[in-house]
Amino acid sequence: GAVVSQHPSRVICKSGTSVKIECRSLDFQATTMFWYRQFPKQSLMLMATSNEGSKATYEQGVEKDKFLINHASLTLSTLTVTSAHPEDSSFYICSATQTGGKGGELFFGEGSRLTVL
Amino acid sequence: DAKTTQPPSMDCAEGRAANLPCNHSTISGNEYVYWYRQIHSQGPQYIIHGLKNNETNEMASLIITEDRKSSTLILPHATLRDTAVYYCIVRVATGGYQKVTFGIGTKLQVIP
Numbered sequence: 001g002a003v004v005s006q007h008p009s010r011v012i013c014k015s016g017t018s019v020k021i022e023c024r025s026l027d028f029q030a031t032t033m034f035w036y037r038q039f040p041k042q043s044l045m046l047m048a049t050s051n052e053g054s055k056a057t058y059e060q061g062v063e064k065d066k067f068l069i070n071h072a073s074l075t076l077s078t079l080t081v082t083s084a085h086p087e088d089s090s091f092y093i094c095s096a097t098q099t100g101g102k103g104g105e106l107f108f109g110e111g112s113r114l115t116v117l
Numbered sequence: 118d119a120k121t122t123q124p125p126s127m128d129c130a131e132g133r134a135a136n137l138p139c140n141h142s143t144i145s146g147n148e149y150v151y152w153y154r155q156i157h158s159q160g161p162q163y164i165i166h167g168l169k170n171n172e173t174n175e176m177a178s179l180i181i182t183e184d185r186k187s188s189t190l191i192l193p194h195a196t197l198r199d200t201a202v203y204y205c206i207v208r209v210a211t212g213g214y215q216k217v218t219f220g221i222g223t224k225l226q227v228i229p
Contacts, residue, residue, distance in 0.1 A: 045219075
């Protein structure tokens with residue numbers, strides 16, 4: 001099946017620094033990608049919808065200036081956590097829907113665990 | 118808000134069938150029922166989806182009620198590796214723009 005890859009899988013950074021997480025669709029084109037955040041023992045929380053070539057749509061309560069999303073191509077979306085703080089420590093997951101073809105399935109990346117010291 | 122409700126947890130004996138229910142009483146006519154599972158510290162894994170007919174693949178079977186207001190995911194012979202959180206969601210199958218929100222899911226514990 002289609003593959004969505006995230007990088008890095010784990011990252012540790014100091015408070016105040018910025019961290020970029022990449023999400024790639026490896027064998028299909030994805031017009032739309034989604035970014036989720038998951039805290040321990042909780043469900044996935046949708047942060048934003050990323051559309052290729054346009055600005056991301058953020059969910060209520062998600063700071064767009066803190067969580068910068070760029071979707072420059074049909075196979076790559078990036079999430080940058082700016083001026084990270086310990087409360088930003090979480091598991092970040094992206095997903096993508098295949099454009100055209102069979103359609104229907106929503107594929108998820110392996111997730112990226114961010115730890116802010 | 119999530120459009121589905123699931124029991125928070127279930128246990129199943131290894132080798133037995135695991136039946137995971139999901140209620141989606143407000144499902145629209147063009148929305149499919151999707152099932153995913155998440156093993157600890159990994160991204161969700163697609164299992165199966167369906168519109169109104171029952172579906173079966175190598176992983177599981179999906180039974181959807183005639184009124185489409187609920188469904189059941191069946192793992193025919195549960196193994197310890199099936200221990201995970203299972204999420205039931207509804208979404209349209211085409212038009213990738215539709216955002217997907219997750220409920221709490223069902224934490225399935227397969228017991229030896």
